[in-house]
Amino acid sequence: MQILAAYPALGPRGALYRWYPFQGVAPPPALQLGGWLAGGRHWHFAIAWLFVMNGVVYLAYCWGSGEWYRRLFLPRRDGRAAFRQVAFYLHLIKSPPPSDFYDGLQRLAYSGVIGVAAVMVLSGLAIYEPVQLHLLTTLFGGYDGARAVHLAGLGMIALFAALHLVLVLCHPRKLVKMITGGQHE
Amino acid sequence: MSSARASVAGVSRRRFILGASAGALLGGCQSRPVSAFLRAMQSWNGGFQAWLYSANRLAPQLPATAQTPEAAIPVYYISDFLPQPPPNWTLSIGGLVRRPMVLTLAQLQEMTAVEMRVQHHCVEGWSAVASWRGVRMVDLARLVDAQPSARYVEFRSFDSNYWSSWDRASAFHPQTILAYAMNGHPLSAEHGAPVRLYSAVKLGYKMVKYLSAINFMPAPSGGYWEDQGYDWFAGV
Numbered sequence: 001m002q003i004l005a006a007y008p009a010l011g012p013r014g015a016l017y018r019w020y021p022f023q024g025v026a027p028p029p030a031l032q033l034g035g036w037l038a039g040g041r042h043w044h045f046a047i048a049w050l051f052v053m054n055g056v057v058y059l060a061y062c063w064g065s066g067e068w069y070r071r072l073f074l075p076r077r078d079g080r081a082a083f084r085q086v087a088f089y090l091h092l093i094k095s096p097p098p099s100d101f102y103d104g105l106q107r108l109a110y111s112g113v114i115g116v117a118a119v120m121v122l123s124g125l126a127i128y129e130p131v132q133l134h135l136l137t138t139l140f141g142g143y144d145g146a147r148a149v150h151l152a153g154l155g156m157i158a159l160f161a162a163l164h165l166v167l168v169l170c171h172p173r174k175l176v177k178m179i180t181g182g183q184h185e
Numbered sequence: 186m187s188s189a190r191a192s193v194a195g196v197s198r199r200r201f202i203l204g205a206s207a208g209a210l211l212g213g214c215q216s217r218p219v220s221a222f223l224r225a226m227q228s229w230n231g232g233f234q235a236w237l238y239s240a241n242r243l244a245p246q247l248p249a250t251a252q253t254p255e256a257a258i259p260v261y262y263i264s265d266f267l268p269q270p271p272p273n274w275t276l277s278i279g280g281l282v283r284r285p286m287v288l289t290l291a292q293l294q295e296m297t298a299v300e301m302r303v304q305h306h307c308v309e310g311w312s313a314v315a316s317w318r319g320v321r322m323v324d325l326a327r328l329v330d331a332q333p334s335a336r337y338v339e340f341r342s343f344d345s346n347y348w349s350s351w352d353r354a355s356a357f358h359p360q361t362i363l364a365y366a367m368n369g370h371p372l373s374a375e376h377g378a379p380v381r382l383y384s385a386v387k388l389g390y391k392m393v394k395y396l397s398a399i400n401f402m403p404a405p406s407g408g409y410w411e412d413q414g415y416d417w418f419a420g421v
Contacts, residue, residue: 007310014257014313037309038414046226130306131244131386131421132237143304143312 001031002040010148017148052121059114070101073111078104113160116153123150227416234420240354244303244385252302253313255368260375261389263409267374268344268395274379276363278325280400281335286328290379293365296320296328301360303385306421317383319364323357326401335401340382340393349391349408355420360385363396388419 008026011017034040062068073082081104084097089105097104126137126146140146168175262268276293279285302316322338338356341348355361361384365372372378377394384392390410411417 003310007307009311012253012312012314013259014253036414038410038416041308041416042223042227042414045230046223049226049229129234129237129421130304132239132242134242134245143306147310 001027002034002037003044004151005029005032006037006040010144010151012144017144020148048121048124051117055117055121071107071110073104073107078107080104082108109160113157116156116160120150120153120157123147123153231416231418234418235352238354238386238420240358244360247302247304247314249302249316251304251314252368253315255315258305258313258315258376259307259311262344262394263347264345268342269374270379270395271343274397276380276396277398278329278400279398280339280402281332282326282401283330283332284328290365293320293363293380297324299359299362301362301385303360305389307389308415308419316368317362317364318366318369319362319380319383321359322361322363322382323359325363325399326357329401331401334403337402337405339400339402339406340396341398341400342393342395343397344395347393347395347409348406349393349411350402350406350417351387351391352405352418355384355386358384358386361387386420388416388421390415391419 005026009016009023010020016023032040034043062071081097081099083104084093085099085103085105087093088096099106102110122136123140123146125133126140127143127150130137130143130146137143137146140149168178274290276288277286278288297320298318299321300316300318302314305313305315307313326338336353337350338353339348339350361382363380364377364383365380367373367376372381377396380396381394382392382396391408405417408415408417411419
């Protein structure tokens with residue numbers, strides 16, 4: 001947020017994007033880490049590298065252990081279940097569809113956020129090295145396009161985290177299971 | 186216009202003062218392990234950028250239609266007033282070179298010129314496009330016969346001694362030039378007259394305006410923003 005505050009606008013100088021409603025609106029200082037832009041960048045890159053390493057280890061584990069099969073959203077297997085889960089939450093149907101490790105909607109959400117995380121890393125690299133990685137940057141519609149994607153991804157991850165927290169607060173007992181791994185069935 | 190531009194510089198100065206005090210504050214309350222962690226990650230980050238850098242990779246040349254209106258390009262300098270070149274301005278080139286030189290603007294303009302229109306990336310997050318004309322740094326290095334031991338290049342200015350130091354590879358990139366013209370006219374005082382450093386492969390704060398001297402060095406000598414905490418390599 002410290003970084004966004006340094007130029008709280010989207011689009012190149014002299015040709016700002018018309019569709020972005022928050023041109024010139026800086027994020028609240030309470031969300032700005034690091035004291036100033038240089039400090040904010042240090043935090044940003046430090047955490048970003050840890051995020052990348054964490055992601056690589058996680059994906060390697062999921063692939064190596066075969067865990068991906070019960071975690072990943074597979075449209076054919078989970079599409080209908082996810083749809084029915086939404087209907088259940090909206091009280092349109094009385095009983096939830098059968099679920100095993102995750103239900104269909106959870107698979108959709110968790111797989112989706114992994115996709116967003118990958119887009120965050122790629123769009124971040126595109127902003128970070130727009131000349132050395134210019135093919136990647138072009139893929140995101142150039143430097144300013146990649147900045148917009150990066151900010152949108154941040155919004156999506158923040159939304160995901162907020163929803164996740166609200167759901168955990170609604171079902172506090174699940175939290176114990178999430179941390180201990182729950183019972184093995 | 187000039188008052189608006191001066192206020193831009195005022196903002197950057199104010200931001201600097203704020204930043205410096207915030208930096209001091211952070212230095213005071215950030216525990217040693219935290220700052221050691223940030224430093225370690227920063228050095229990894231710099232190493233990654235240097236590893237990724239390729240001397241053959243060129244930034245794309247952009248069409249004239251991509252050019253940013255000149256009035257929309259921010260103007261930064263650190264002095265209280267728009268820096269004015271001293272009368273009889275010259276550029277001294279020295280350090281680890283076999284033929285140290287003092288060049289006038291006319292002498293620079295006699296050298297082979299290149300023209301480039303590339304995207305500018307500021308550390309603040311904005312981008313802009315202008316076209317630049319000048320002499321390739323690598324040609325200048327050949328002229329003064331820079332020694333192989335000169336692994337770094339330092340650029341100094343008459344803007345309250347604003348300076349920056351570069352790695353040799355980036356300084357010798359074919360798109361790193363000493364620019365004396367912008368968008369087809371001589372450089373204005375706002376954009377670093379009479380001669381500024383311009384490059385497609387670094388962030389804006391590395392491209393020293395208002396040049397006064399270039400020194401070929403055995404070791405890096407930091408820089409105005411770099412010494413306050415900004416990334417030294419700052420490649421794009």
